[in-house]
Amino acid sequence: MAAAVTDSNGVSGIGRGAVSGTWVVMGGGAAKGLAHVGAWKAIQEAGISVAGIIGTSTGAMMGAAVAAGQTVEEMEERSERLRRRDIMRVNRRAVWVNGIRSQSVFRGDILRQFIEDLLPTDDWRELTIPLMVNAVDLASGEMVWFGHGGDQDAGLIDSVHASAALPVLFPPVEMGERMLVDGGALDMLPIERAAEMGATRIIAIDVGAGPHVDVRVVVDGGLIAVHQRVFSLMAGHKKRESVQSWTGVPLTHVSPAFADTDGFDFKKRRFFIEEGYRATSEALAVPAPPGG
Helix, strand or coil, rough: CCCCCCCCCCCCCCCCCCEEEEEEECCCCHHHHHHHHHHHHHHHCCCCCCEEECCHHHHHHHHHHHHHCCCCEEEHHHHHHCCCCHCEEHHHHHHHHHHHCCCEEEEEEHHHHHHHHCCCCCCHHCCCCEEEEEEEECCCCCCEECCCCCCCCHHHHHHHHHHCCCCCCCCCEEEEEEEEEEHHHCCCHHHHHHHHHHEEEEEEEECCCCCCCCCCCHHHHCCCHHHHHHHHHHHEEEEEEEHHCCCCCCCCEECCCCCCCCCCCHHHHHHHHHHHHHHHHHHHHCCCCCCC
């Protein structure tokens, strides 16, 4: 198991809030994060008792919904109604006035409103499953952890909002003296953190960058698609390194088949959910390799 570390919150993983059992790590991936709905359905059908959840970016949103007690049926119904404009609405006035000096392409208040509507509570103590989400301090470059075993002074909604504030697309989230951005900027799939929190088994749902056989799919998608692809590739290096070199507790790495799929194509929401279910069901049918 990885050694305990102390992060910018002064949190020593093994020593604070550790919960033994299976931890689920939900990675980020824009609209592809809807795969977590299908993944959670597969985990439930497998009869797995989950000790805790760690979420990043879209994974923080989905993980928070699960931890707050939403059923798979409720999440599927909400996902079916989801439209791009429910989350991503161009910040036209700011872009028109400030041009490239604007904080973001999309409005942060729309993203926050979506999270408020998604979550039935702002209180970490009301969650039914221990949850941690990450964000990055824009000034120090340090990882910041919120929730179980981390900072619970910030509300659940603010914390999830910060974790999902993808730079350039959404503005940083101001929290006290900190300006916070998407946790995926440092770690899109924090399996090490799960081990530090006492996991005896980890199920990592990786919905991020996969191979693009036809790069024109990305380029033709425009500025936002290219930015998302580059961000995902940068985060993907860390993920691959973590998974390939893993010698800790048994790890089930779930990687849905999302090659040549636009992460902002909300019209494919049903495909994302079904592929998350398929990939997770298949991965869980294979015994997780023992740790080193």
